Amino acid sequence: MFALVDCNNFFVSCERVFDSRLEGKPVIVLSNNDGCAIARSNEAKALGIKMGANYFEIEELCKKHDVQVFSTNFVLYADMSLRVRGLLAKFCPEIEDYSIDESFLDFSGFEQYFDLKTYCSRIAKTVKQGTGIPVSIGVAPTKTLAKIASRFAKKYSGYKDVCIIDSEEKRTKALQRCAIGDVWGIGRRYTKRLLAMNITTAYDFTQLSRAWVRKNMAVTGERTYRELLGESCVKMETIEPDRQTIMVSRSFGKMIGDYATLSEAVATYTGMGAAKLRKQKSCAKAVLVFIHTNHFRADLPQYSRHIVVTLPVASNSTPELLHYALEGLKNIFQPQFLYKKAGVMMMEIVPENAVQGNLFDKIDRVKHHDLMKVLDSVNEKYGRNTLKFAVMGDGKAWKIKQERLSPCYTTRLLDFPVTKS
DNA sequence: TCTGGGGTCCTAGGACCC
DNA sequence: TCTGGGGTCCTAGGACCC
Numbered sequence: 001m002f003a004l005v006d007c008n009n010f011f012v013s014c015e016r017v018f019d020s021r022l023e024g025k026p027v028i029v030l031s032n033n034d035g036c037a038i039a040r041s042n043e044a045k046a047l048g049i050k051m052g053a054n055y056f057e058i059e060e061l062c063k064k065h066d067v068q069v070f071s072t073n074f075v076l077y078a079d080m081s082l083r084v085r086g087l088l089a090k091f092c093p094e095i096e097d098y099s100i101d102e103s104f105l106d107f108s109g110f111e112q113y114f115d116l117k118t119y120c121s122r123i124a125k126t127v128k129q130g131t132g133i134p135v136s137i138g139v140a141p142t143k144t145l146a147k148i149a150s151r152f153a154k155k156y157s158g159y160k161d162v163c164i165i166d167s168e169e170k171r172t173k174a175l176q177r178c179a180i181g182d183v184w185g186i187g188r189r190y191t192k193r194l195l196a197m198n199i200t201t202a203y204d205f206t207q208l209s210r211a212w213v214r215k216n217m218a219v220t221g222e223r224t225y226r227e228l229l230g231e232s233c234v235k236m237e238t239i240e241p242d243r244q245t246i247m248v249s250r251s252f253g254k255m256i257g258d259y260a261t262l263s264e265a266v267a268t269y270t271g272m273g274a275a276k277l278r279k280q281k282s283c284a285k286a287v288l289v290f291i292h293t294n295h296f297r298a299d300l301p302q303y304s305r306h307i308v309v310t311l312p313v314a315s316n317s318t319p320e321l322l323h324y325a326l327e328g329l330k331n332i333f334q335p336q337f338l339y340k341k342a343g344v345m346m347m348e349i350v351p352e353n354a355v356q357g358n359l360f361d362k363i364d365r366v367k368h369h370d371l372m373k374v375l376d377s378v379n380e381k382y383g384r385n386t387l388k389f390a391v392m393g394d395g396k397a398w399k400i401k402q403e404r405l406s407p408c409y410t411t412r413l414l415d416f417p418v419t420k421s
Numbered sequence: 422t423c424t425g426g427g428g429t430c431c432t433a434g435g436a437c438c439c
Numbered sequence: 440t441c442t443g444g445g446g447t448c449c450t451a452g453g454a455c456c457c
Contacts, residue, residue, distance in 0.1 A: 031425035037423070056423035072425085099457045169432055171430095187455050220455075247427055296424055343426090 010101035017132035249343025264393030
């Protein structure tokens with residue numbers, strides 16, 4: 001058996017932990033640049049605010065109903081996520097951290113020793129007590145079914161946060177009540193196609209022939225199909241694999257026309273990407289740089305380009321990557337446009353200790369390595385941008401918009417909540 | 422005026438090899 | 440007129456996830 005522990009309205013719940021006035025009120029969290037709603041409390045959902053709704057389109061509604069609006073505070077959410085996982089680890093040795101707000105627990109053999117319902121209730125209670133985050137737990141013989149169970153646990157209060165699918169009857173019933181689009185692995189495109197064939201529930205889907213699914217939805221679709229039928233195909237991944245690509249990109253607070261400012265942004269993203277590479281002890285053999293104009297502005301001339309620059313030797317040194325990324329930018333930059341977004345992607349990533357050398361390499365890699373080590377340790381100790389390269393600028397001209405940022409309650413001393421005695 | 426960011430996997434088809 | 444049978448690697452595009 002697998003359990004899926006899912007944090008309810010996670011980002012909103014994180015904000016609520018430290019601000020009790022938000023309890024019972026509609027709350028939303030916005031994407032980067034305060035663009036659109038990416039997390040909603042139940043009260044906000046009830047007001048009809050959709051996932052991904054543009055903020056400028058719901059601003060009136062929010063004012064009218066006194067919706068509490070926040071910018072994303074990823075530092076806070078990441079730290080809260082760690083705390084939740086720390087508590088889950090006390091209940092199960094085999095855990096897969098699937099996303100910032102979801103973890104799979106391998107319950108193999110647990111049913112012999114525990115009443116799973118009671119056990120999961122204890123987990124939910126412990127997490128709520130220890131972190132303030134409410135969770136829903138689904139338990140089933142496959143991960144895909146556990147996902148469905150957790151949806152039910154969240155949706156219907158009768159389950160009291162825990163839903164278990166442990167018999168054929170329960171499985172069939174669950175499939176019949178699960179809309180096809182809510183199945184893990186069935187996205188928008190397949191949903192549209194299946195609905196056109198009058199397949200509306202997960203159960204209908206399982207009545208198709210396996211051959212049809214294989215032919216039309218490839219092996220991944222077939223895997224979903226088998227999982228729904230109760231055959232476990234998606235295994236636990238308890239060790240987080242190294243990223244194969246690392247992307248850093250942002251939309252700007254306002255449009256940028258000049259090369260100097262744009263290069264500051266690209267340099268900053270390159271530095272962030274390089275730091276991520278070093279964190280997973282990897283190097284990149286190629287770096288992709290892209291820039292584009294604001295494609296929502298039909299009244300302005302549009303331009304979108306990307307370029308891949310290959311390095312002579314895979315690297316994770318910020319100054320070396322900066323050199324190639326900025327060279328790429330120079331190649332694709334056109335001065336007559338106004339840019340809205342830029343990004344840098346680290347590609348062809350290899351482990352640090354498996355880098356292929358180059359006969360004509362002129363760089364003192366030991367020196368670079370030592371320099372980066374100092375840079376990382378200073379920034380870890382004193383804050384992310386304490387030490388940086390001059391080409392990165394101060395960010396004043398292009399920083400993203402974050403007008404409603406909450407304090408970093410758990411990670412920044414100055415932001416710690418203060419209690420009165 | 423305003424419109425997010427970051428990933429993975431699979432498949433078909435073309436280029437190329439012997 | 441006839442014109443094989445295997446392979447691999449790469450890329451673009453499409454699907455999915457949070």
